[in-house]
């Protein structure tokens with residue numbers, strides 16, 4: 167969703183840009199049309215093809231050895247795909263950030279801002295990298311058969327995400343509990359699951375639910391409980407400016423939903439000392 171959004175911005179940006187004369191002093195038109203793959207300026211033809219044209223050209227130009235690597239392993243192939251996809255989208259996101267800086271009244275050509283659009287584009291790709299990952303990528307070899315049906319809790323998992331309404335951070339802690347049904351998962355993987363869903367544009371309620379549903383689907387446990395406590399920068403830095411407010415959301419599935427005692431046990435164990 168976010169990706170389509172960014173593309174929309176860039177398409178508009180592109181069409182506005184191309185119509186402007188290349189000599190307009192405050193525009194650095196050439197820097198927008200450098201092909202990052204070959205690190206050379208593109209031809210007029212490529213320029214008029216626009217961002218979308220170049221992106222598809224790059225897909226065609228993907229070196230052969232990359233395609234061979236793809237066959238070596240599923241996760242490796244995903245990494246390669248992700249890397250190529252990120253690279254091909256980078257110029258468009260960078261151009262959009264240049265546009266944002268200018269529309270904010272900044273001089274995008276001053277020294278301190280010269281590489282800011284590129285850095286911001288890379289940072290945004292990192293902060294939304296969860297779109298490329300699924301829960302099965304990390305859980306495939308980490309689910310073990312175990313005759314254990316007592317509650318497992320991992321608490322205080324650090325979480326950093328971006329609010330999809332304002333594109334500013336919200337961050338806090340996640341507590342996860344589950345009751346296995348003959349299957350357990352490596353404990354560190356629960357933190358990885360949080361990472362997959364939080365590195366996207368999110369609302370806290372959906373993030374909470376997605377983590378719980380993900381674990382529930384993968385492990386088929388007797389119950390899953392997820393609680394997230396977070397501070398939202400869109401509330402702290404703007405809007406109501408309540409610095410100490412925390413938003414708490416929870417999702418309870420299975421026995422946590424049906425049995426108040428189990429739920430209480432989880433909530434007591436995850437409460438701060």
Ligand SMILES: [Zn+2]
Pocket residue numbers: 329330331332333334398400401
């Ligand atoms: Zn917000």
